[in-house]
Amino acid sequence: SRRLTVTDIRKKKGQERVVCLTAYTASVAWRVDEVVDLILVGDSLGMVLYGLETTVGVTVEMMINHGAAVVRSSRRTLVCVDLPFGSYQEGPIQAFHTAARIMKETGCQAVKLEGGKEMAETVRFLTERGVPVFGHVGLMPQMVNAVGGFRKRNDGERILEDAKAIAEAGAFAMVVEHTTPEIAREVTAAVDVPTIGIGAGPHCDGQILVTEDMTGLSAKTPPFVKRYAEAGDAIRDAVTAYAEEVRAGRFP
């Protein structure tokens, strides 16, 4: 069987919802691959796996190592890798260089970058040269130091302009992060590519969550996350039982 393509994802607009999750590792990727349409190797791995305060410290090397593991451990989903902070904001040429390196060294089919109007020229440059781009508007975590925190976005006019600009520039889909359901609904109606919501209400064309967040493995989770499992509790119970048995001489 072949992997889903960016064309397959784009064609779901108006037909069926697009189901996305993150994966950073082989152990998560092979489970998620059986179920979702798109796997994102998100730069959230800096916070979730590396314990960083923000995603600003994530490097291209981290993204390549985790991206390659996820591609090797999946076979049917579209795999998209985030471009980390500082690896594309200088302009289209820097962005193409980074994206091409990540695609060659991981085998991923697309990259994601944060930004609206100010990134439209870069989105166009990449898509016209063979790099499919997943956009990301609304709350943009790489902007944390410039905007003073991870705050919900209520400026609908700006988000709408941003979404239209990157759709027009060729993005095959876009994340819409942490805004109101009404703004997300307007954005979804205004662009002809799938909007993938996270903390943006029910009206998007698809949804994404961080797998560690929705399974209860992350140290901290954003308020909008629904927990579908308590895997962290399962690990704590397992290691506690193991420790008791080893200390009591019952295992092995």
Ligand code: KIV
């Ligand atoms: O890095 C990430 O995991 C993301 C998603 C939450 C959209 O960008």
Ligand code: NA
């Ligand atoms: Na990200």
